[in-house]
Amino acid sequence: MNKQTIAKLNMMLQGVAFRLAEEKDYFESLTGDFKSGVVSFPFNCTLDRESLIISFEGRKITAMIQELPDIISKFADSYDRVVLNYKTRGEMLIIEAADKNVTMKTKALEEEKESIIKGHSNTGTVSNRDYLIRPGKADKLLKAIGIMADNGKIKNDMIRKYNQIDHFVELIEPMLKDLAKDKNELRIVDCACGKSYLSFVLNYYLREVLKINCRFLGIDISEGVVESSRRIAQSLGYRNMTFINGDIRTLLYEDDNGKRLQPDLVISLHACDVATDYALAYGIRNRARGIVAVPCCHSELLNQYSYEPFSEIIKHGVFKARLADVLTDGLRCMILEAFGYDISAVEYVSPLDTPKNLLIRGVLKRGYNDRAYKACLEMAKKLNAQPMLIKETLK
Numbered sequence: 001m002n003k004q005t006i007a008k009l010n011m012m013l014q015g016v017a018f019r020l021a022e023e024k025d026y027f028e029s030l031t032g033d034f035k036s037g038v039v040s041f042p043f044n045c046t047l048d049r050e051s052l053i054i055s056f057e058g059r060k061i062t063a064m065i066q067e068l069p070d071i072i073s074k075f076a077d078s079y080d081r082v083v084l085n086y087k088t089r090g091e092m093l094i095i096e097a098a099d100k101n102v103t104m105k106t107k108a109l110e111e112e113k114e115s116i117i118k119g120h121s122n123t124g125t126v127s128n129r130d131y132l133i134r135p136g137k138a139d140k141l142l143k144a145i146g147i148m149a150d151n152g153k154i155k156n157d158m159i160r161k162y163n164q165i166d167h168f169v170e171l172i173e174p175m176l177k178d179l180a181k182d183k184n185e186l187r188i189v190d191c192a193c194g195k196s197y198l199s200f201v202l203n204y205y206l207r208e209v210l211k212i213n214c215r216f217l218g219i220d221i222s223e224g225v226v227e228s229s230r231r232i233a234q235s236l237g238y239r240n241m242t243f244i245n246g247d248i249r250t251l252l253y254e255d256d257n258g259k260r261l262q263p264d265l266v267i268s269l270h271a272c273d274v275a276t277d278y279a280l281a282y283g284i285r286n287r288a289r290g291i292v293a294v295p296c297c298h299s300e301l302l303n304q305y306s307y308e309p310f311s312e313i314i315k316h317g318v319f320k321a322r323l324a325d326v327l328t329d330g331l332r333c334m335i336l337e338a339f340g341y342d343i344s345a346v347e348y349v350s351p352l353d354t355p356k357n358l359l360i361r362g363v364l365k366r367g368y369n370d371r372a373y374k375a376c377l378e379m380a381k382k383l384n385a386q387p388m389l390i391k392e393t394l395k
Helices: 003-022 065-076 110-122 139-144 156-180 197-209 223-236 274-285 308-314 317-338 370-382 388-393
Strands: 027-036 039-048 051-056 059-064 081-088 091-098 101-108 186-191 214-220 241-245 265-272 290-296 341-347 358-364
Touching: 003 027, 003 065, 003 081, 003 091, 003 101, 039 065, 051 065, 059 065, 065 081, 139 197, 139 223, 156 186, 156 197, 156 265, 156 290, 156 358, 186 197, 186 274, 197 214, 197 223, 197 241, 197 265, 214 223, 223 241, 265 274, 274 290, 274 317, 274 388, 290 317, 308 317, 317 341, 317 358, 317 370, 317 388, 370 388
Parallel strands: 186 214, 186 265, 214 241, 265 290
Antiparallel strands: 027 039, 027 081, 039 051, 051 059, 081 091, 091 101, 290 358, 341 358
16 A cells, blocks of 8 residues: 555544544453455454454454554555444444545444344333333343343343333433534433432433433442442443442532533432432532432431421321422422422332332523522521431521
8 A cells, every 4th residue: 555545544534543442431442454455454453441452364453542553554564455334322334445535434323223122122021011121132231231031031120120220211301402413422310329220220321222322420428339339330341430439418519620521411319318409409519401300218307307287197107207208209390390400300210119209300491580589588487397308508
């Protein structure tokens, strides 16, 4: 291949290397053929953390991303024609170099997306419910998070958890699509992430099914569950997921340089009692574009509130406890609305699966409303209580 063609190829590959450095989390492979006459030599390049592993002509080379253009150009010098396929999630760049000409075209892998979605439609079911995260295509994920056994069956003791996370995805799918409009990447924070079921399932669905770029941050105060989530992410090859040991009461959402960022979505599933308030406060403090929470336990307000007009009703413990649940989550919704969120609250699974089955969705639409917040304070005063979310947001 002549020097002019090599120079053009090198210049084009510099753009590819820059793109690869920017989208490491979504890169899948770089393959190709180097041809001399009728003889063809396969080329393969994969990414191992920050290093490229290049296999060519029986050799294996480890290199940095920025070295890629010069390495390939040097290989191409001895060949007549080069075809390279750079594959990222949902898209392929095809580069061809030969006879003083270098071309590059982009191919959207729509057939791959359709195949994945079709696979979800055609694979087995657990019950009459139409699952989004179905056995078949999602087996590796479901096994990694402990929902599926090695034999490919959903574990009996995990069916309820499976129902919860799958229906959670179903309920927030429209919200995810809206948040992704005009965005190159969704930033999602899982507060009090625990075993991170939600994060792993959402990451799979966003990346593999909806083809939406995303980046996850999981935060938990327990180092043990954080380390476990890191291991699962590594086993699944989810390089776009980060898990940290931290306190969501004080953390801000920032990039590696300490610059404040606005998360697109803050989620929390069954964070116990006031941990749900800490998660909501984290979303408010960081001005998350969306907040989704499934509260769990409501002992704080139960141990605080009293309301004279209802004294004869709530003297019965079971009634007082049930009313505490409603009052706690009702106040949470009022506070979110005061901070500019449009709120909806729905039952997201059957009470047979879990009695804590309320899902609160909030989408940021406007600024802070002081009058609405004061109404929250007045409501809490009437109940002779000071809920944690008020303590966390009091200006």
